[in-house]
Amino acid sequence: DAGITQSPRYKITETGRQVTLMCHQTWSHSYMFWYRQDLGHGLRLIYYSAAADITDKGEVPDGYVVSRSKTENFPLTLESATRSQTSVYFCASSDVRTYEQYFGPGTRLTVT
Amino acid sequence: DQQVKQNSPSLSVQEGRISILNCDYTNSMFDYFLWYKKYPAEGPTFLISISSIKDKNEDGRFTVFLNKSAKHLSLHIVPSQPGDSAVYFCAAKRTGNTPLVFGKGTRLSVIA
Numbered sequence: 001d002a003g004i005t006q007s008p009r010y011k012i013t014e015t016g017r018q019v020t021l022m023c024h025q026t027w028s029h030s031y032m033f034w035y036r037q038d039l040g041h042g043l044r045l046i047y048y049s050a051a052a053d054i055t056d057k058g059e060v061p062d063g064y065v066v067s068r069s070k071t072e073n074f075p076l077t078l079e080s081a082t083r084s085q086t087s088v089y090f091c092a093s094s095d096v097r098t099y100e101q102y103f104g105p106g107t108r109l110t111v112t
Numbered sequence: 113d114q115q116v117k118q119n120s121p122s123l124s125v126q127e128g129r130i131s132i133l134n135c136d137y138t139n140s141m142f143d144y145f146l147w148y149k150k151y152p153a154e155g156p157t158f159l160i161s162i163s164s165i166k167d168k169n170e171d172g173r174f175t176v177f178l179n180k181s182a183k184h185l186s187l188h189i190v191p192s193q194p195g196d197s198a199v200y201f202c203a204a205k206r207t208g209n210t211p212l213v214f215g216k217g218t219r220l221s222v223i224a
Contacts, residue, residue: 033211042201042216042217043201043214045211045212045213050209058211090155100161101212102158103156103157105153105155106155
C-alpha cells in the first residue's frame with residue numbers, strides 16, 4: 001500500500017533496553033521526520049533527514065539515534081530507554097517541492 | 113521559548129456554527145503556515161496552509177487568515193460538523209526546506 005507506515009504500533013519495553021521504531025514511506029519523499037507527542041507539549045521534532053545519509057537534530061534529540069541508508073526508511077532507535085521516553089512517536093515525510101508533511105499512524109511506546 | 117502558541121487548549125462549538133481556532137507566533141522569519149487535524153489514535157493530517165504573501169486561503173468549509181503585523185493566524189470552519197471534532201495543530205516554518213514548528217494544539221468539540 002502506498003503511504004507511510006510505522007511499526008510496531010504499540011510497544012512496551014523496560015528501562016535500559018534498546019528499542020527501534022520503524023518508519024517506511026512509498027512516495028520517495030526526500031524529507032523524513034520523527035516527532036514525539038506528549039500531553040502539554042504538542043509535537044516536538046526529534047530528528048529529521050533531508051536525504052539518504054543526511055540527518056539533523058531537532059528540538060529533543062537526546063537519547064535517540066537515527067539512520068537513513070535508504071530513502072524510504074528512517075528508523076529511530078532509543079539506545080537505552082528511559083521512562084521519560086514514554087510517548088507517542090510519529091514519523092512524517094515530505095517532498096522537496098512542497099512543505100506539507102504526511103504523517104504515519106504513530107507508535108505508542110511505554111517504558112516501564 | 114515557544115515560537116508557535118495555541119493559547120486555547122479546547123473549544124466547544126454547536127453544530128452548524130462557526131469554529132475559530134487561533135494561533136500566534138513569535139518568529140518573524142516564519143513565512144509559511146499550516147494547519148493539521150488529528151483524530152485519536154491516528155497521525156495528524158494536513159488541512160490547509162497559507163504563505164506569508166497572502167492574508168487568506170480558502171478550501172471548502174475551511175479558511176485560514178493571516179495577520180502578519182500581529183503575528184497571528186486563525187482557522188475558520190463554517191459550518192462546523194460533528195466530524196470536525198479533533199485536535200488542531202498550527203505549524204509554521206522559515207524559508208526553504210526547514211522543519212515545521214508546531215503549537216501544542218487545540219481540541220475542538222462540535223456538539224450536535
